[in-house]
Amino acid sequence: MARRRDEEDDDVDDEEYEDEEDQLVDDEDYEEDEDVGRGRGGSSRKRRRSDFIDDVAEEDDEEDEYEDDDDEVYGGGGKKHSKAPRVGSQFFDLEAQVDSDEEEEEEEGEDDFIVETGADLPDEDVGRRIHRRPLPMREDEQEDVEALERSIQARYARSSHTEYDEETTDVEQQALLPSVRDPKLWMVKCAIGRERETAVCLMQKFIDKGVELQIRSVIALDHLKNYIYIEADKEAHVREAVKGLRNIFPAKIMLVPIREMTDVLSVESKAIDLSRDTWVRMKIGTYKGDLAQVVDVDNVRQRVTVKLIPRIDLQALANKLEGREVAKKKAFVPPPRLLNVDEARELHIRVERRRDPVTGDYFENIDGMLFKDGFLYKTVSMKSISAQNIKPTFDELEKFRAPSTNGVEMVGLSTLFANRKKGHFMKGDAVIVVKGDLKNLKGWVEKVEEENVHIRPEMKGLPKTLAVNEKELCKYFEPGNHVKVVSGTKEGATGMVVKVEQHVLIILSDTTKEHICVFADDVVESSEVTTGITKIGEYELHDLVLLDNNSFGVIIRVESEAFQVLKGVPERPEVSLVKLREIKCKVDKKFNVQDRYRNTVAVKDVVRILEGPCKGKQGPVEHIYKGVLFVYDRHHLEHAGFICAKADSCCIVGGSRSNGDRNGGSLSRFGGFKAPSRVPPSPRRFSRGGPPFDSGGRHRGGRGGHDALVGTSVKIRQGPYKGYRGRVVDVKGQSVRVELESQMKVVTVDRNSISDNVVISTPHRESSRYGMGSETPMHPSRTPLHPYMTPMRDPGATPIHDGMRTPMRDRAWNPYAPMSPPRDNWEEGNPASWGTSPQYQEVLLQGHMKHLLLVQVGLVLLAVVTVRLEYREIAVQLMPTLQVLICHQLLVGSL
């Protein structure tokens, strides 16, 4: 305690001096002031107010910047309680005063020599609180010091035991939040880049004018351009204060809502400690996404020197240096490659070898860029790199380690874990200490706390558990352990540990019998042998894939990093283990072939195998490629039920689904979206016979004059209300009245300039299938299509299409009804229309949905995408196949 007191006295003296010397505290003092403020800020919450000395000694050294900031913020909040500007003391007392009003108020009365100054803001030069105080009075000082000492003693005697209560609870924190009675924060526009200057100006103004200025504080935030915050009770005060400042545009003074006030001063992200050898990634420029290693950190200038693998096109560089060619905007980024100085010299690029005066290392200097060992050393702003949770891949590390010795490389690897994700240690994990005094101590995880992991050490004679920082720990494995990779690129793989090189494990994969390199952190011990996944990359179980030796097959099993593929060899079932890279592509194009009796076989048709090893088996065709069918037979136990057979050794069974229209209109089926065959003739006839409506007719002629659109929620996509959403209340001809969601009003917009989003929000169509037209989600989506569709149609065809649409609405979602239009279209001989016409889509959707209810979301999406395309009027060019493609992709994606 005694030592503390001494310190304090010193501080007090210091402050007095400062006070005398100058009012405007200079930069150096800021820090101290801040500390002072902080000390108070932290301690004054629950305590006294009568002491006029700062309890500097009380401040917690370990308290980090952020807590500090928080305190300041809250301190600032608390400050607002002090109503009247106070006068009467010479002590420069920077306080974050956070007491409750009452206490504060009464005590203030007692000692009026206390100067109530605001807490400093976290950023030294950000708008500081303006200190309301008169000039110090010399005479009082002597006795004050004594009084001061006494009070400190008294205070510490009191506070020693309360010190531990300092941690604020949530409730207390809540209490500190600004309320309606506190001064408000006003956001004021100022000249860009002049935020700080403006704040300082205001401070100066306050110093000059003193009490006249009724604002409380000014805040300029580094990350907020064009605005400063002013704390004041009334907008008028703000206006008054900013009057005459040319950097401020008082036209825009906005009130910050109380709820957002704390956000103004809270710190968004925790800075990570960037230290030497940390791995980072570049965020911008040519090297965007590249891995880099920190070589040097300049915290003051916020700059970092990083080591990169250069992406330099030497030829281009040579050209540039010789002035032969003006470097144009490069279309490609040169691949990363270590720089070879000799190569550069060959191209007559001047290479200077210079010694860095600071480090004493030699660098090759080419065109202002520094190279060493082929690496580029680049100094960049801290903002342009990301250091959070960087996971370098092995390839990247491999490149970095290339020229360096093994020892150095390991140093690099150990830094990998500096910024890694938290919480990957589990109870029972075997771990090894990799840093610090306990290095190489093995143990088992007993308990995991935030940062610290309690381990039960292996060695005897040590305490039962030791708390170790998780950064100093690494999972420990022994060769022969069976492990599973739980994160990273090799996720899901299992295998046995072959070798352990510190953080890196070499694992022999169970399935591929290959070595894989993983970080110990990514691995857990497990006895499992993975087979569970069904997808690697874009390839999924039961996909038809083309392999790189031009063979093809169906994936019948997905293993951790390889597929079992049933090859397309009809003679005998041939299964091979295929790695991802050996797969060329997925075949999702649908083919039709003819069976033995010249019937066309399409996907999903049921066939019976007439000859070959699997004679007699029967099942739906899953894939067709090069005249080979992959048939799925549930009763076939091998190869996941897949049988490979030649098309002409099969025959289609009975009245298969799509057989009906096959001979006539097989072309009208597109891939999976074929129109089911059984088209009841009636709708067609009906529509044919029906009176041709004009194109507007379909909007008008709903059920009983009730437009399909009414009641739907739409989005306006053109005009002054662009982007607004609302509900359609009425439709009159071409105009629609929409009740806006965001504003309490109804506006009239052109029918063409609305689109709807109901489609997305109603993914489940089944329920509405038999509902009336207006409620079906698909309907609205067609609406915007329509106006665009019409012109591109064959003029002759138009009335028919439109004509038949309307009556159809009654049974729009009758599963059979919509089947007819495409066939109509088709028979109209107007191929351009069926691909793009809404009806066709309907059929596609409907037809497909019939079989794959699973893909409903995808279908709905499809409709949306088409709508989007229509907006850009590309739809006209859209060929049906393209559309099918889109459909398909969507479907795949949505699954």
Added chain:
Amino acid sequence: MFFHIVLERNMQLHPRHFGRNLRENLVSKLMKDVEGTCSGRHGFVVAITGIENVGKGLIRDGTGFVTFPVKYQCVVFRPFKGEILEAAVTMVNKMGFFAETGPVQIFVSNHLIPDDMEFQSGDMPNYTTSDGSVKIQKDSEVRLKIIGTRVDATEIFCIGTIKDDFLGVINDPTTA
């Protein structure tokens, strides 16, 4: 390691085997069924050495099959971690080599081959010491230590090392 243990199994026997040779049929079927199989607990069943006891048969309704509980003695082979075995090399590649001891496949990774042995690709891929005195290739016999085992329902797979004292080639087919 080999063990001689007694196991029990319920055998289903088709009615056509009933008669004088029932016991023989039962035993031969047992041998056919059991020998060469693998269980995680006991390892590979190498051979049946004798029948301890055949219990009372139970006729299954409907099928006519009879179930006999049979106790039999057999030799099983189960590799253990740390065990030293002799194995024949079956395949050599750049990652290491595969060797077999009976039914058990053992992989020796190149990380677990002494550092002075280098992989030589070619017609007959092999690992050779720098002076060429020791060579591991297909059909070589090696002594190795098992460092890890993985037991599936149908097979046991091991990882071995020859990076230890007294491990390595014990019989080279080219010199023999």
